[in-house]
Amino acid sequence: MSKIAFQDCYIQSLSHCYGCGKNNPEGHQLKSYWLDNYEGSKTIAHFTPKPYHTAIPGFVYGGLLASLIDCHGTGSAAAVVHYKNNLTIGSDPTIRFVTAALNINYLAPTPIDKQLELVGEFSQVKDNKVIVDITLSTNNVICVKGEVVAVKMPATFK
Numbered sequence: 813m814s815k816i817a818f819q820d821c822y823i824q825s826l827s828h829c830y831g832c833g834k835n836n837p838e839g840h841q842l843k844s845y846w847l848d849n850y851e852g853s854k855t856i857a858h859f860t861p862k863p864y865h866t867a868i869p870g871f872v873y874g875g876l877l878a879s880l881i882d883c884h885g886t887g888s889a890a891a892v893v894h895y896k897n898n899l900t901i902g903s904d905p906t907i908r909f910v911t912a913a914l915n916i917n918y919l920a921p922t923p924i925d926k927q928l929e930l931v932g933e934f935s936q937v938k939d940n941k942v943i944v945d946i947t948l949s950t951n952n953v954i955c956v957k958g959e960v961v962a963v964k965m966p967a968t969f970k
């Protein structure tokens with residue numbers, strides 16, 4: 813696993829995201845990395861739910877799971893486009909991605925007392941659009957699958 817999370821390389825002005833911004837103390841502060849030995853092709857993140865992330869007692873709220881997949885997807889998209897172009901994340905000019913579409917399938921209830929593992933793989937990589945397929949597992953059981961269509965952040969967001 814690489815040592816510095818993708819999201820920790822974002823410039824300060826793009827570090828307020830509720831799901832992954834390092835400057836949002838109320839947020840989830842998700843951290844995504846290249847999976848060991850898969851730099852450029854697979855990404856990983858971990859998250860441990862809090863007791864208040866409950867849907868039904870004992871199980872995680874699906875909206876939180878969608879949010880984690882969303883941010884792992886947009887972070888992975890930024891990382892792969894930098895990688896493909898031999899750029900360092902956080903270098904100028906900033907290349908960031910926003911969510912255009914998010915498709916989530918809940919396959920099994922997600923236990924709230926376990927660490928969650930998200931793994932991302934790319935089904936399409938273009939400079940302006942990346943599609944990331946993500947699994948969310950606990951104890952090697954896939955509970956959720958998601959597809960994130962991430963599109964390069966338009967200048968109007970800045």
Ligand SMILES: CCCCCCCCCCCCCCCC(=O)SCCNC(=O)CCNC(=O)[C@H](O)C(C)(C)COP(=O)(O)OP(=O)(O)OC[C@H]1O[C@@H](n2cnc3c(N)ncnc32)[C@H](O)[C@@H]1OP(=O)(O)O
Binds near residue numbers: 882886
């Ligand atoms: C308020 C938020 C502030 C965010 C500040 C940025 C902060 C960054 C750092 C933080 C990172 C964390 C981020 C977390 C994730 C979010 O929560 S982001 C917030 C939620 N997302 C949004 O608010 C996005 C709102 N939508 C938009 O701004 C525009 O619709 C989009 C998504 C940029 C697309 O703009 P567009 O002009 O339609 O794009 P366009 O150039 O026509 O299309 C480009 C490609 O995308 C495809 N595409 C476009 N839309 C779609 C779609 N809905 N479905 C499928 N494909 C699509 C097109 O078909 C095209 O594909 P190709 O032909 O190239 O293969």
